[in-house]
Structure formats: C-alpha cells, structure tokens
Amino acid sequence: MAARASVSQCDRDQSSLSRTLLPQTQTFSQCMAANSSTFSLAGLAQGGVNAALSAMGKSGVSFENTWRATLLGGNPISGTLFGSPSDAGTSAAATTPGLLEMGMGTVTTWGRRTSDVLSLNLAGKGGLPLALGDASAGVRGWLGTANSVLSLGLDFTTRLEIDAALSALEAAYCEYKTQ
C-alpha cells in the first residue's frame, strides 16, 4: 500500500516537473485559436483604449470578449478556420457567395480576333475569346445575387475584408511564435 502511494507520488512529481521545466509547445492551430479575439477589430480597439488608460496611469479594461464588442468587431474568419465544425459550416454558408464572387474577379480576355495589335490576332472569325468562358460570368452574376439576398443589399463583405487582413496578420504572428 505504501509502495503504491509512493509510486503515485513519484508520478505526480514527474508530471509537475515536466510542466514547469519543459518548454510549453503550442501548435499553430492552438495559437490561432487562442489569439482570434486579439486579432479582431474589438481586440485592436481594446488595445487602443488600454494604451490610453495606461498613459494616464490607470488599469486596463477587457471588453474584447463582451457581446457588444464581438457583435460589431469579432473575427468570424478565425472562427471559420479554427472554431468548431458547426461554426465553420455557419460562417461558410453566410460568407461563401461574396468571397467566391470577389475571388473570381472579372472575366478576362486573352488572344484576340479584333484588335489594333495585329501580331497577337488569331486567324478566323469570332469575337474575343474569354479566359473563363461565358459560364463563369453567369456564375459570378448568380453569386452576386446570392450575396445581395443574404446581405439584403448591405454588402457585409467590408467587414470580412478587414477580418481577412487581421487573420493574415494573426497567421504571420503564430507562424513566428511556433517556428
């Protein structure tokens, strides 16, 4: 009985030793999940407020995780990539049409049949060939309509663009911290 107790004590000691002496390793995903609220508009605003309060010799405040801050300044992109599967599904469903439409850009032309620069013209009849084809223009229009319906014409892609930039910053930070 005494021997079993001493073995158990030894295990506990070893465990606490490894916690205190060995370096705490953090994976990239853990780092991204831990810092998602810091790298959001709410986190940036909190940093600004705390810098002002610190300059006045007052203690800082923490509001980046309050409902009002996350409602206006949370980062849904971090939630999509590093949150739970249900979060990912929700965010993706709401944001995919707008993001896809932005990603597709405009239909470009290459090679020409009617142009002033003769050396690049192609022999034969027909209009300008489309690099992505007519179908892509149709899909892009459909995605634009879907995005307008989802956002009721309010275009919330503005917020997503900011969140995407902040997520890129967060990824760079976590890459640096975990390398």
Add this chain to the structure above:
Amino acid sequence: MSEERRSRLTMHLLRMCVYVGAVFWLALVYLGWVLISGSPTGWHPYVVGWTALAVAGLLMVATMSRWVKYLRFVLGGLMLGALLAIVDGHLPNSRAPFPRLVAGELAVLSAACGLISHTLAARQLTSFDRVALVGFVAAAVGGLFKGPQAAVAGLALGFAFLLAAWVRERRAGPPKRRGRPGSAPHPSHRPG
C-alpha cells in the same frame, strides 16, 4: 490596373477605413465613459473623459455628410454578427450563449436602418436629417452600452429617427441629389 478597378479598390479601402474608424470611435466613447463613470482620485480623469466624449461628438457631427455614405456598411457588419449569432447561438470569438431572438431582432433592425441610410447617402442632408442621424447614433450607441435587450430598444428608436427623416423627405418632394461642387444640378431641380 484599369481606372474602374482602381476606383473599386479605392472604394473598398475607404469602406474598410470607415468601418475601422467607426469601431475606434466607439472605443473613444467607451474610454470617455470608463473615465467619467469610474472612481477617479482627482479631477484629471473627469476632464479627460469629458474631453474624449466631446471630441467624439464633434467628430460625429463634423464628418456626418461623409460617414453617412458608409453607414450601411457598418450596419452590414452588425447584421453579419447578428446572423452568425442566430445560427450559432453565440457571437464570433465568444463561447457565451447569445439569445437567438435578440440576434434576429438586431439583424432585422440593422437591415432596415441600413436600407433607409442608403437613401440618406444619395441626397444632400437637411437639418432635420442631421438631427435624426444624431438621434440614431445616440440611441443605438446608448443601447449597446446597456445590454442586449436595450440594444434592440436603442436600435428600434434609432430606426424611428431614420424613418422620420425618410418620411419627411418623401413628403417634401423630389430629393436633392448629392453632387460635386460646381456640377450640374439634378434635372428635377432645373429652373423652368
């Protein structure tokens, strides 16, 4: 880069700057509120707090004709947060549950306010519009600082302000369109 693409990029960047500016403006108001509502040891925090609130108010009124054009994008961001809360049951970056009913009400109200602000952005602001916009911001921000139910009530009151401005403009006749200084007036306002 073509001219059209460059102007679209500029517009995107402007929208992003206004959205970031709106969040930092709210942070300035919050800073002022924290300083005047705390337990300060001297007069210094009171002065700084009231100064912050005064600067925030002046900024809001002085730049109103500019930020009103981007108000619907700020409201779109609010609506995105509310929509995510409706489906998830919590807000982005937060594990705390958020009432779906409140989120739904916030989404509907922000959409309605955004649609009316779209009409305000397309015309020159009258004195009545400016008063209505100050009322909208005061009601919406005041509600946000209280609680979720108060946020709904504040946004509903703000919607009433915007609706009043819209109804008044509809009754007053054809709108005065926004235009650059020196540009030709709207055809409906040409004399004769």
